[in-house]
Amino acid sequence: MSEKTVIEFVLQRFPDLLTKLGEHLILTGISTGIAILIGLPLGIWITRNIHIRGLILNFAGIVQTVPSLALLAFLLPFMGIGVAPAVVALTLYALLPIIRNTSTGLDGISPEIIEAAHGMGFTDRQRLWMVEIPLALPVIVAGIRTAAVIGVGIATLSAFIGAGGLGDFIVRGLALNNTSLILLGAVPAAILALGLDFLIGIVEKKLRRGAG
Amino acid sequence: MKPLHKIILALCVCVGLLGAAFYGCGEDPKTAASTVRVATKNFTEQLILGELMAQLIEAKTDLHVKRQFNLGGTMICHGALVNGEIDLYPEYTGTGLTAVLHQEVIAQPDSAYRVVARAYETQFNSEWLQPFGFNNTYAITAREQDAKSKGWKTIEDLRGTASGLQAGFTAEFSERQDGYPGLRKAYGFGFGTVRDLDPGLMYGAIVQNEVDVICAFATDGRIAAYNLKPLEDNRGFFPPYYAAPVVRREVLQAHPELRRTLGLLSGILDDATMQKLNYRVDEEKRAPADVARKFLESKGLLESAKEG
Numbered sequence: 001m002s003e004k005t006v007i008e009f010v011l012q013r014f015p016d017l018l019t020k021l022g023e024h025l026i027l028t029g030i031s032t033g034i035a036i037l038i039g040l041p042l043g044i045w046i047t048r049n050i051h052i053r054g055l056i057l058n059f060a061g062i063v064q065t066v067p068s069l070a071l072l073a074f075l076l077p078f079m080g081i082g083v084a085p086a087v088v089a090l091t092l093y094a095l096l097p098i099i100r101n102t103s104t105g106l107d108g109i110s111p112e113i114i115e116a117a118h119g120m121g122f123t124d125r126q127r128l129w130m131v132e133i134p135l136a137l138p139v140i141v142a143g144i145r146t147a148a149v150i151g152v153g154i155a156t157l158s159a160f161i162g163a164g165g166l167g168d169f170i171v172r173g174l175a176l177n178n179t180s181l182i183l184l185g186a187v188p189a190a191i192l193a194l195g196l197d198f199l200i201g202i203v204e205k206k207l208r209r210g211a212g
Numbered sequence: 213m214k215p216l217h218k219i220i221l222a223l224c225v226c227v228g229l230l231g232a233a234f235y236g237c238g239e240d241p242k243t244a245a246s247t248v249r250v251a252t253k254n255f256t257e258q259l260i261l262g263e264l265m266a267q268l269i270e271a272k273t274d275l276h277v278k279r280q281f282n283l284g285g286t287m288i289c290h291g292a293l294v295n296g297e298i299d300l301y302p303e304y305t306g307t308g309l310t311a312v313l314h315q316e317v318i319a320q321p322d323s324a325y326r327v328v329a330r331a332y333e334t335q336f337n338s339e340w341l342q343p344f345g346f347n348n349t350y351a352i353t354a355r356e357q358d359a360k361s362k363g364w365k366t367i368e369d370l371r372g373t374a375s376g377l378q379a380g381f382t383a384e385f386s387e388r389q390d391g392y393p394g395l396r397k398a399y400g401f402g403f404g405t406v407r408d409l410d411p412g413l414m415y416g417a418i419v420q421n422e423v424d425v426i427c428a429f430a431t432d433g434r435i436a437a438y439n440l441k442p443l444e445d446n447r448g449f450f451p452p453y454y455a456a457p458v459v460r461r462e463v464l465q466a467h468p469e470l471r472r473t474l475g476l477l478s479g480i481l482d483d484a485t486m487q488k489l490n491y492r493v494d495e496e497k498r499a500p501a502d503v504a505r506k507f508l509e510s511k512g513l514l515e516s517a518k519e520g
Contacts, residue, residue: 174288176287
């Protein structure tokens with residue numbers, strides 16, 4: 001395929017590409033966001049409550065192990081097709097990295113600092129928000145980064161259930177044995193994942209330097 | 213267990229699994245020569261047609277059949293046929309004409325068949341055998357109650373409200389020239405939202421009001437069962453889609469009995485019967501192999517005695 005026709009092809013499908021890229025970003029963004037809202041508190045909670053810890057981590061771990069297409073298909077009878085089941089499935093997959101990294105980050109804080117904070121008269125809540133979380137932030141952000149990258153990949157499966165996204169190009173390309181179409185979906189998805197990884201990685205590095 | 217022992221045990225398990233996998237893939241060289249590889253696309257009707265052909269070949273000839281069913285779509289089956297990775301699969305005249313040969317629609321069914329058959333002989337060294345008899349055309353389909361309340365009888369009737377409608381199409385239909393892109397050109401209007409759906413999910417989606425129109429298959433039993441109304445293609449956009457076995461010439465030459473055997477299926481199915489068979493699999497959840505066998509038995513092509 002000559003350079004010219006590749007560019008022509010992309011230009012011809014450009015409006016579609018932008019739409020699907022937008023859909024993909026929304027799917028990944030919303031699900032990662034919800035996973036943060038749920039995962040962060042859960043991650044904090046399991047560092048305070050040893051009994052719940054195993055249960056929560058095991059649950060998130062099992063969800064991760066279920067093959068993504070299977071989980072999506074499983075949700076269909078309950079949620080129908082479209083964005084809703086896709087977001088639920090993506091959120092479930094984003095939970096483990098976020099919960100685990102939150103708890104690991106908090107656990108990694110040296111006991112001397114906790115003692116010092118206690119000695120300085122911090123309440124538990126103040127200690128959490130003003131000492132522990134800021135110190136654990138680099139590790140927590142690393143978890144968000146993993147979740148986002150996983151999310152971009154799994155979101156390509158939404159194509160089967162009418163939720164849109166770059167996966168549409170991949171599935172259409174597969175059905176028609178059209179490599180250009182497959183790449184039109186796969187390459188932007190890969191770039192998106194790499195881009196998110198890079199950008200969130202910058203945030204993570206800045207936090208590490210700040211905390212270190 | 214010592215760490216080293218654990219590693220060795222893990223490696224042995226992996227090697228064992230790999231070995232089992234490859235052993236399963238191996239073929240007995242004796243049977244390979246007299247094996248026919250039958251493939252199908254990834255929807256119910258194809259699975260039934262595949263089973264009809266496979267079971268008949270197994271019963272009436274000495275050939276062994278390797279089933280490669282549920283392949284991803286038209287172009288995957290066609291590509292595999294041309295590459296010699298499969299020997300035959302059921303294709304539709306309209307699909308062969310527009311999606312494979314990229315030719316203009318031919319509305320007359322016999323002409324379409326002749327043109328397609330000739331082209332496949334010269335271009336792909338493959339032969340179209342006699343059609344099964346039914347026409348599984350695409351049908352833009354809406355819910356019966358919507359059609360009644362809004363007075364929809366033809367596709368043309370959708371023009372006014374189309375921009376506010378949600379369409380659920382298969383990935384193939386969304387891209388093929390005899391699908392949505394061509395339809396939009398022929399009628400001059402499009403739908404507000406188009407969502408790609410797995411073919412199996414389309415019917416549930418329209419019944420649950422998640423979409424308003426779908427690209428149903430005319431012989432799908434669920435159209436009647438789910439109170440759906442196919443709209444008339446008033447501009448005659450969709451070509452005829454008569455299904456027939458498409459076989460590699462090499463295979464027909466090596467096994468001429470195939471032609472006679474598959475010829476037994478010529479004209480054996482009309483639209484209504486195909487719909488019924490599809491319904492049995494899709495709604496009654498029976499296995500395609502069972503439905504195919506019962507049908508062949510009812511036509512006296514298979515003996516009712518249990519086979520090994």
